[in-house]
Amino acid sequence: MNRPTITRTTCARIPTEFGEFKLCHYVNDHDHKEHLAVVMGDVSSAETAGKRAENGVLVRVHSECFTGDVLGSRRCDCGEQLARAMALIAAEGRGVIVYLRQEGRGIGLENKLRAYNLQDQGYDTVDANLMLGHQADEREYWAAAGILEDLGVTRVRLLTNNPAKIEHLRALGMDVQARVPIEPTVHADNAGYLETKVARMRHMLGMPVSGVETPAPVAGTAAPYASVLQGLRTRLAHHADTRRPFVTLSYAQSLDGSIAAQPGAPTRLSGPAAMAMTHALRAEHDAILVGIGTVLADNPRLTVRLVDGASPRPVVLDSKLRMPPDSHLMTHPAGVVIATNGHDGTRDRHLLGLGATLLQLPSTTAGQIDLHALLGSLAELGIHSVMVEGGAAVINSFLREQLVDYVLVTVAPVFLGGVHAVNAAVAAPSFPRLADVHTNTLGDDIIISGVPTWAAVPA
Structure with missing residues (x-):
């Protein structure tokens, strides 16, 4: 790369x-x-x-x-x-x-000083960064x-x-x-x-750690979200379809179902414990998928930072090849995969020259990227599991095509009245009901997980 x-x-x-x-x-x-x-x-x-x-x-x-x-x-x-x-x-x-x-593990001097003030109020250096809308280490x-x-x-x-x-x-x-x-x-x-x-x-210091209630960052049984991971791992282990990867749909929303306060504006909803769980979930998957709208709005890294584990390979749905060459994902250590149904010779060559993998895919009758073809291509790349994080258009597309194997939603105790994860314009049969439902509490957040089941369409 x-x-x-x-x-x-x-x-x-x-x-x-x-x-x-x-x-x-x-x-x-x-x-x-x-x-x-x-x-x-x-x-x-x-x-x-x-x-x-x-x-x-x-x-x-x-x-x-x-x-x-x-x-x-x-x-x-x-x-x-x-x-x-x-x-x-x-x-x-x-x-x-x-x-x-x-400066400040990548957040800049101003935000570092703000984080110091939060630390003086009792938050540790990790939670202070998260509360400011940053990663623990950027x-x-x-x-x-x-x-x-x-x-x-x-x-x-x-x-x-x-x-x-x-x-x-x-x-x-x-x-x-x-x-x-x-x-x-x-x-x-x-x-x-x-x-x-x-x-x-995970710093390796020869000092005893006392009075720190947060467990060491491992994606295993000691973590407070261990039962959530175990539920996912059980499903992953029984996924036998080699033609397409196992798909986990995971996102955070408010009590009213909003994933952002307004279009194109990133909104942090998960608390520190739920955020660590999200990173642990990422580490369980081979790839992590978002739409180009998320990239343009958030410029995410999509790496595993808060727990021990490998970062999944990022996949971006980008029908018009709008991927910014200077985005964080273009320097992702695993190499970004850009899925598109468009074609621009100059843009193609430029993105390929920067190390991206381009997947030219067929279109649906609605002109969108064919997700069935996408998953088949990802399987050919050796990707056996994909975590879909959003945004709203991507969430709706995977639900509409009934391509989700496991759902995990973090519900934050706040009302936003903003952009909803699920669009009411999508036909009702495309919305699943969860079976084998589990709920967990992490900090102030509620985690709902289960297996989606779709009702049969009447003849």
């Missing part, structure tokens, strides 16, 4: 208390953010005199933290990790710190991989406590040979923050 282009513009000598480094500046053609590389010594992994270096280069991928790196804030361990990385690299005589402009690492490749670094020993960095870099083709831990200093100002990173973000 092709990645955005990242280009080195210039470098300069930077003497520091740890020794002399070279600071290199990079720009990219995706989001136009500036990134940096702090380099010491010869870091190229290329063969020298016919002999490869035995050990990978010591590398720290560090996301910008103005409060910690510049002000020395004690709320986090970022500044300490940066200084420790520079010291370790200086001691070894060579290494790289990739400095990514991803960072991406394609820029880091591009910078390391530009520097000739192919084998690394990664200075990190975060397994997600290792997973992302490996998915991007980097040879991460080992993890080098950086143990933080734990004190009253950062203990809760660090405990949350261990309990909810």
Whole structure:
């Protein structure tokens, strides 16, 4: 899969208390953010005199933290990790710190400060992000991989406590040979923050976790939504139709059935526990499907971030090929699949050049993408299960074609009076009734799940 282009513009000598480094500046053609590389010594992994270096280069991928790196804030361990990385690299005589402009785990400085205020009210660092309408961690690492490749670094020993960095870099083709831990200093100002990173973000720290009620993020029996997952897994295990994938329809709605306050405006409905469940559900599927309207309105990532598990491959229904080349899904580590019944040679070539997989599909009599043909094509790609998340047009289409095998709806305790998930214009026989119904409560949300059954159409 092709990645955005990242280009080195210039470098300069930077003497520091740890020794002399070279600071290199990079720009990219995706989001136009500036990134940096702090380099010491010869870091190229290329063969020298016919002999490869035995050990990978010591590398720290560090996301910008103005409060910690510049002000020395004690709320986090970022500044300490940066200084420790520079010291370790200086001691070894060579290494790289990739400095990514991803303040606040990708949500920006303003929202990071708002999250701090929520943390002071008792919310942890994960829930604070979710309450602001963001993911727990919105960072991406394609820029880091591009910078390391530009520097000739192919084998690394990664200075990190975060397994997600290792997973992302490996998915991007980097040879991460080992993890080098950086143990933080734990004190009253950062203990809760660090405990949350261990309990909810899988960080590998040698510290006991006490007083954190939220279970470790695993998609297994310890999670509060374990029974929901088990119901799905039972159905997946008994799906024997190899001609098309198992289809789970899952979305969140208000008490009045709205999935958004108004068309084209993303509305967060699920609470933190239900959001974690949604990520666990994603990890159970091979693919996740949305319509182009969702992409244009939300620019979603559709990755698994809040629990341990692999991210499903994104599939986008896009009849007119409106997929933005700079959308998050175009850099998804699993590679995006764009399903269309339209054709535009220039757009086709451009999207293919960016690494997308295009499925040219037949149309229905109404001019829509033939979903039966789509599922057959996905099966040919080795996709055995698909999670359909929306939006409303997609939900209605799958219900109308009776292509849903399992339904899971999160109901939030709020009235919106907005865009309804199910359109009254759809013929009544297209609406199923659920059998084998289960209800669960996660926080303030109610989870309703079951197997859809359609009434026979009268002769």
